[in-house]
Amino acid sequence: MKFPMLELFKSKMAERYDCHFCKESLFGKKYVLRDENPYCVKCYESLYSNTCEECKNPIGCNSRDLSYKDRHWHDGCFHCFKCHRSLADKPFSTKDEQLLCTECYSNEYSSKCYECKKTIMPGSRKMEHNGNSWHETCFTCQRCQQPIGTKSFIPKDNNNYCVPCYEKQFALQCVHCKKPITTGGLTYHDQPWHKDCFLCTGCKEQLSGKRFTSRDDFPYCLNCYCNLYAKKCAECTTPISGLGGTKYISFEERHWHNDCFNCKKCLVSLVGRGFLTERDDILCPDCGKDI
Template structure:
């Protein structure tokens, strides 16, 4: 008696018939397609054993059904895109969905390098500096009057120049006498310390810190020889002036008894000042 070779599912004989082995078990074509064949995304029919099964992200198509949703051109062995689960050739996708370059107005093809800024898109080669026309790419840029500039061109065209070093001021400058300075360039004329953020005054148009101004230009007290810090616009120390000589209030005392002479009458003996009582003894 001949050995039987039947379909694992329907038990019909497979001798002389086409069949498919799945998980080491034989199936007739009808049973295999009913149990295991994928359904085509386009025509919704099973993809039989005699058809080529094309798959993409767990979805399946007959070879003839694998075409652009918009223009119907075959996509087999061609680049394609998807939108809302629909297959599209690159041309249709670009026409329907790709952004247009803000500069040349042409479509930016899928996969092309592009730059996006403030809701607009450019081909990478079209996003250029307004002045030098070189592509900006991934470099820093500065917008100005609806145009974009690379940093060096912006500094050359628009940045203020420091009156001391003549280089562009790109951040945090100082204005003195209506002119721009770098903070690092705005220094005391005397000690060369930075003046930004501290009180200062000037002499003949040159800026000085308070210490240097007092040391160089302030009047000296006759008694203690220390500067009397009286500087224009910054307030004045209380002092006494007599015959082109000056004293701090605290230093304006009788030479002999050291009593304060502020607000009192006094006498002089050569370069000394004396209270009236001590003056009578001279």
């Protein structure tokens, strides 16, 4: 009687298990699998081991391979360039491709805090302004001494202030709303105003950037001033502003625009000429000679 399974087992035992590269038998030896192919240790290391950046020797299978940016080191070769302390499993920095522990890097290259003069360690948060650096906890408001962090601030006289403290200590207050003026603003009668607060006394429209005049120290836009206070032309009845060099004629408490001061009949201009009156009309001498 035959036993097929037993024959298959004997057949498998008879197969060789060799190194994929040198073909030497691997039975009883250490080997490494790569892409499902077995290699003896010697062949694997010569074919695939990385070269240590420090000692330039291969990093064997029995050694720990530490890598950083496609560079490799033995465990014992991975150390600080300056103090030679091991960097394995520790934070580190690099400068000109040299490995440095955080302490050596900080002493050599890190910024110094403008306030406490101590090193700002790599990885810690720092604040920068005008080429100077601070620890986050050292970058504080000069007035309230609270950390400014990412909040808005205003520099003054080599000191930094949070916005509320700056407004309390330095900002002018708008004469209208009594609130600080932090940006922009204007001056009227030697007093500070927000642009949004400087309004026409009549229509309440903003006057910033517009022509305006005043009466009794109150500002008015030209339309409101003319409608409220300007003389009215006896001919066209519209206001005579008198602003910007506008010329007008006055006679017996009546007023005319220069262009409106014409003979009622022939419409000739009477500016600089003699004239006659008939009730509310003005006439040139020729049209008035039959009066």
